[in-house]
Amino acid sequence: MTLAAKKKAFVELGKFLGQFASSGSAQKPDVLCNDPFFAGLENLIHTAQHHNGWYTPEQVFFAVQSWANALTPENLDQWLSRYDFAEKSPKTVALILAGNIPLVGFHDFLSVVISGHKALVKLSSNDQQLLPFLAKYLVAVAPKLNDFIEFTDGKLGHFDAVIATGSNNTARYFEYYFRDKPGIIRKNRNSVAVLTGKETREDLVRLGEDIFRYFGLGCRNVSKLFVPKGYDFKDFFEAMFAYGDIIHYEKYANNYDYNKAVFLMSRFNILDNGFLTIKEDTAYGSPISSVFYEYYDDLSDVTKRIETDRDQIQCIVSGVIDYSVPFGKTQQPELWDYADDVDTIKFLQEI
Known part of the structure; x- marks a missing residue:
């Protein structure tokens, strides 16, 4: 054929x-x-x-x-x-x-x-x-x-x-x-977003698509934010309210209630808007209904960190990092966007 x-x-x-x-x-x-x-x-x-x-x-x-x-x-x-x-x-x-x-x-x-x-x-x-x-x-x-x-x-x-x-x-x-x-x-693998605090409301709303699409279950979903020291999450949370209906899905709501309870019982400091919790954490993989965040002093530090941990990261969402995916596009890859950066066709041609 x-x-x-x-x-x-x-x-x-x-x-x-x-x-x-x-x-x-x-x-x-x-x-x-x-x-x-x-x-x-x-x-x-x-x-x-x-x-x-x-x-x-x-x-x-x-x-x-x-x-x-x-x-x-x-x-x-x-x-x-x-x-x-x-x-x-x-x-x-x-x-x-x-x-x-x-x-x-x-x-x-x-x-x-x-x-x-x-x-x-x-x-x-x-x-x-x-x-x-x-x-x-x-x-x-x-x-x-x-x-x-x-x-x-x-x-x-x-x-x-x-x-x-x-x-x-x-x-x-x-x-x-x-x-x-x-x-x-x-x-x-998990995906990350690198924010500067200069993102527009439209950028942040689109970031919500990267976080909530498929309830956050995909490796291309953003589960970790890198934000500058002193970052104000007010604009971020306001943009996330566009996705508030997600709490009406029972399985998501159950995960939200459970993971929030675990965080609180463990005395972790979290921010919460009623359907999403965010927690300061160095890990990349956050539980369903939660996103981790980490502060940075200089963008070059984030770039080095991402390069060091490249085998743990699927996508980078940002307007300032090379090879980034545009806001809102992580779950709409092109045919040539290979998982884990492994060229599947090249592998298949060599077997």
Whole structure:
């Protein structure tokens, strides 16, 4: 199957996904295979929360729309034009996917299939429905893709390489278990924002998107702030009030109540606005409903700290640090924004 044919299939998937929005979904006449699939995905979006309480329709719609925006001819061409897809024998690549946010493993799946390899997918128990449904759509559009996609519930069979995502603890297991295979093993990472106190209200409101999207469960969500000494959090908290409705989600509210209680019982000094706590802490990974912060004297100190801890950081949000993601964009990566800065396509071409 040619690269052009595979790209075309994923473009059709993008068009299909583009029909779904929280403001209202509507079928378009030029989308392939709509009749057998449209109602099915709409139902999945609205029932995903039954299988995973964090997968609210709003969050799943956002994930679906994000992939609709990514899977365009222009984006695929820009992403793939830097690689030489020479004809080679396809390998089987085992994908062990996370389930913290909807379709979190789709980029790995896309990368394997578009590279000409076979994806042997082991899903997270927290995300069992969405990716198999999209894979069925792809096969309906391009039947030859059936030879490149397999899902498994049990022990992984034969495979030539592996891409596995998990916690730091499971990563140690993966590194041992897959020690004889080429692999990408992803561990815990967190994202940070570097503020100067000169941010506009619009910047800070957009920062709230980086904090609260997917309830803060993704590695691209901001969980740590670097702020100048003497920083006044008044403007920050005022901007965060745009996201106050998040407290109405029971699972989030339970985490907020629990983590706030733990902080108070431990006699930590915290700031609180009724749905978000912030705590001074040198760690990067904060609990759900909380963000850590740390003061700095000079921006150069923050730059050195981030460089030293680069293997713990996924994204940097800032208007003053090189290689930063714009405010509000952490959960809208481009196809060429690789997790952990590991070029997945390059890895797949070398196995």
